[in-house]
Amino acid sequence: MNGFVYYSPTKILFGKDMEWEVGREIAAQGGSRVLLVYGGGSARKSGLLDRVESALADEGISFWCLGNVQPNPLLERVYDGIELIREKKIDFVLAVGGGSVIDTAKAAALGAEYKGDVWDFYEHLAEPKKMLPVGCILTLPASG
Structure with a gap:
């Protein structure tokens, strides 16, 4: 068997009312200007947002x-996020939702730190070098 090292610095907070910890967690990572990415109305209607x-x-x-952010999100929404990140000098991206919301948040966090078109990464024309930190409040247990 070949040896290897696996390093995955992911912190998971699990439990009732843990969304109240998000501000402290982001501040502890140096975040002070956040892009809050979410989907349709359920996160708002439930009071989570x-x-x-x-x-x-x-x-x-x-x-x-x-x-x-819709299921199977459009690239246009990612571009909107990139523009907002750059314009407002955002330093942390927080996804509140399921897979499409998380994908949009990650793509915007990556694209904001890249001088070219974020689509270059999907076409394998560029490799990620830097991206903004991304957090997630998962609302769907089968995503993320």
């Missing part, structure tokens, strides 16, 4: 929203 926004505000974290 209100709690997340309160947790961010409690830590003095500024945030901007990129909502209405």
Whole structure:
């Protein structure tokens, strides 16, 4: 058997009301300006987004929203996120939702740090070198 080293620095917080910890977690990672990415209305209707926004505000974290991410998201929404990140000097991206929301958040976090078109990564014309940190509040147990 060949030896190897596996390193995966992922922190998982699990349990009831853990969304209230998001502000402290982001602040601990140096985040102070957040892009909050979410999908349709369920995160808002359930009150989850209100709690997340309160947790961010409690830590003095500024945030901007990129909502209405649809299943099988359009690249245009990623471009919107990249533009917002650059314009507002955002330093952390937080996804609140399932797979499409997470994919959009990760693509925007990567594209914002790249001078070319984020689509270059999907065409294998570029390799990721740097991206903004991404956090996730998962709302669907089969995603992420």
